[in-house]
Amino acid sequence: VNAVVQAGSLMQAEIAEQPAVMERILTLGEPEVERIAAVVAESAPRAVLLAARGSSDHAALYAKYLVEVLLGLPAGLVSTSTSTVYEARPDLRDVLWIGISQSGSSPDLVESTTAARRAGALTLAVTNSASSPLARTCEHHLDVHAGPEIAIAATKSYTAQLLTLWLLVQRWSGRDTNAARALPGQVGEMLVRPGIEEVTARYRSAARIVTTGRGYAYPTAREAALKLMETTYSMALAFSAADLMHGPLAAIDPGCPVLATVPAGRGGAAMAPTLDAIRALGADLCIIGPRSVGGDAEARLDIPLEAPESLAPLLQIIPLQRLTLQMARARSIDPDAPRTLQKVTRTH
Amino acid sequence: VNAVVQAGSLMQAEIAEQPAVMERILTLGEPEVERIAAVVAESAPRAVLLAARGSSDHAALYAKYLVEVLLGLPAGLVSTSTSTVYEARPDLRDVLWIGISQSGSSPDLVESTTAARRAGALTLAVTNSASSPLARTCEHHLDVHAGPEIAIAATKSYTAQLLTLWLLVQRWSGRDTNAARALPGQVGEMLVRPGIEEVTARYRSAARIVTTGRGYAYPTAREAALKLMETTYSMALAFSAADLMHGPLAAIDPGCPVLATVPAGRGGAAMAPTLDAIRALGADLCIIGPRSVGGDAEARLDIPLEAPESLAPLLQIIPLQRLTLQMARARSIDPDAPRTLQKVTRTH
Numbered sequence: 001v002n003a004v005v006q007a008g009s010l011m012q013a014e015i016a017e018q019p020a021v022m023e024r025i026l027t028l029g030e031p032e033v034e035r036i037a038a039v040v041a042e043s044a045p046r047a048v049l050l051a052a053r054g055s056s057d058h059a060a061l062y063a064k065y066l067v068e069v070l071l072g073l074p075a076g077l078v079s080t081s082t083s084t085v086y087e088a089r090p091d092l093r094d095v096l097w098i099g100i101s102q103s104g105s106s107p108d109l110v111e112s113t114t115a116a117r118r119a120g121a122l123t124l125a126v127t128n129s130a131s132s133p134l135a136r137t138c139e140h141h142l143d144v145h146a147g148p149e150i151a152i153a154a155t156k157s158y159t160a161q162l163l164t165l166w167l168l169v170q171r172w173s174g175r176d177t178n179a180a181r182a183l184p185g186q187v188g189e190m191l192v193r194p195g196i197e198e199v200t201a202r203y204r205s206a207a208r209i210v211t212t213g214r215g216y217a218y219p220t221a222r223e224a225a226l227k228l229m230e231t232t233y234s235m236a237l238a239f240s241a242a243d244l245m246h247g248p249l250a251a252i253d254p255g256c257p258v259l260a261t262v263p264a265g266r267g268g269a270a271m272a273p274t275l276d277a278i279r280a281l282g283a284d285l286c287i288i289g290p291r292s293v294g295g296d297a298e299a300r301l302d303i304p305l306e307a308p309e310s311l312a313p314l315l316q317i318i319p320l321q322r323l324t325l326q327m328a329r330a331r332s333i334d335p336d337a338p339r340t341l342q343k344v345t346r347t348h
Numbered sequence: 349v350n351a352v353v354q355a356g357s358l359m360q361a362e363i364a365e366q367p368a369v370m371e372r373i374l375t376l377g378e379p380e381v382e383r384i385a386a387v388v389a390e391s392a393p394r395a396v397l398l399a400a401r402g403s404s405d406h407a408a409l410y411a412k413y414l415v416e417v418l419l420g421l422p423a424g425l426v427s428t429s430t431s432t433v434y435e436a437r438p439d440l441r442d443v444l445w446i447g448i449s450q451s452g453s454s455p456d457l458v459e460s461t462t463a464a465r466r467a468g469a470l471t472l473a474v475t476n477s478a479s480s481p482l483a484r485t486c487e488h489h490l491d492v493h494a495g496p497e498i499a500i501a502a503t504k505s506y507t508a509q510l511l512t513l514w515l516l517v518q519r520w521s522g523r524d525t526n527a528a529r530a531l532p533g534q535v536g537e538m539l540v541r542p543g544i545e546e547v548t549a550r551y552r553s554a555a556r557i558v559t560t561g562r563g564y565a566y567p568t569a570r571e572a573a574l575k576l577m578e579t580t581y582s583m584a585l586a587f588s589a590a591d592l593m594h595g596p597l598a599a600i601d602p603g604c605p606v607l608a609t610v611p612a613g614r615g616g617a618a619m620a621p622t623l624d625a626i627r628a629l630g631a632d633l634c635i636i637g638p639r640s641v642g643g644d645a646e647a648r649l650d651i652p653l654e655a656p657e658s659l660a661p662l663l664q665i666i667p668l669q670r671l672t673l674q675m676a677r678a679r680s681i682d683p684d685a686p687r688t689l690q691k692v693t694r695t696h
Contacts, residue, residue: 075424079413079416086413086416090416214433218429242429246693247402247403281688347594
């Protein structure tokens, strides 16, 4: 529009880098993932614990589904406070502990991971910096190859974490990784797909937004809600499509948009009763998924039908990142400088 | 006021029953808890998985902290969809699986618990009905002795679950349960403590409310948010005090009340940076905790200082239940008949 830098230009640039980051992971990164997957498979852990905060916590939740469904191992998200605040020291022999963090710097993650290693866990860091404290704390490290991430709102580091964790679990479970080859092209196409402006206009005045998903699509709903809160100051609440039925549905009314991430597979099918309940409330429903899924909706953000359900989260988050950026701009908020936030959050 | 039954009379009556329910658990219930604790200790599980939905999921989160801190065992909350939707069948030998549900009827809980038992887990149901499908599905059952719960919003069954789980972990870890003897009296005193009306008046117009806590106090924040959503239709968002710092803080402004459950112990101390950040944003802060903790606040709902931190959740939820009831009434909502909800939610 004019010579000054547009609000959110950092976030926009990093969103646009995602196809290149995915390409880098699939070429430069994959041999190391394969090596680590072999080490992990050799150690045959009986359970997986995942430690993370913020967007990385949503990548951890995604990994929990991958580990449980594709490996048949129990997986849990760690409450770091049990070790950092209450000094619990569980026996973690035969456990794989994965610490996930863009910066690899948050003290509570480093501290709880140090305790986990002492307690006998096999420790793996998944970070965007090989020299980070978290990477140095762990026996093994996977670099997500996202390159420097400057914008406050994590975008490319998030999808880089998802892809790295997907590759790890595919290799560890003895599967091939061919389905990921199409991702850079699919994401590139989704970055220029029209339709974001209409949805932005539709929801720009919403003070409250609900996001929902189930199974693999639930972490996407969580991540979308966090992005919206960070950069548009909406109160955005994420619920699994099942949890929504156990109470929070009461808080939805026609003035509350619901963004539903609906995949093509079993998770999408399991969401049907929730989508029906949302429609019955007269809520303004936007479905993020392949055009053929989910039934009637006031708005849609389509993703390609071809992606397997376990990879759909890497596609479904793309229009939600773009929507968040445009909603922030529509509200005259610079998403690169949201109030109160720093890039690296230090919690203990 | 007049001859018609007041809105929320069921919820009010069940809130008022809590001292008697706790007394019943501590007399009628405890021998059975002691017996089951011995069985569980004898089997020496290496990890605990907890399956639940809605309010019971918050009791499960509380139990996760108890198990990790007091027993030093890893504990995880189950995503039931990995077994009910994706048919994952992990090896669960040496795992204790605890299914928690007021009604014991939700099909996804019964189905995932059945799968867990087949996969080798030791299974324990914690329900309010010994004849429930979940109780019949498990090898062991603990009745929470809450008596019939009719109101849509769970209150007495929630604190009954907390107390039963606390007794179980105390006994399992070889500790005594003396600290619980004071609970019925403390809760009885809190049911008549003044101050709810002022806080209700203060927040009755709030469309958005944030709740926060850390460690043992985090499940209370989650449960308070669910109660507020179910019965006052507020958008209430719960965050751990650490997670709040990783993004959602941006959505808090002076128009957004923050209800912080702050215990006297380590969890409370760990919340200090978050409380400072909330005050710096000019948010309307209400502290639920002993009078001496948490620093300055616009409003307070006090709890007795004497309770150990692991039992404080049984006290902190009481004024939040009362606040929810009064806020619903102030908004002319009957909390016994909130829109869209049934008492038993059936998700698959």
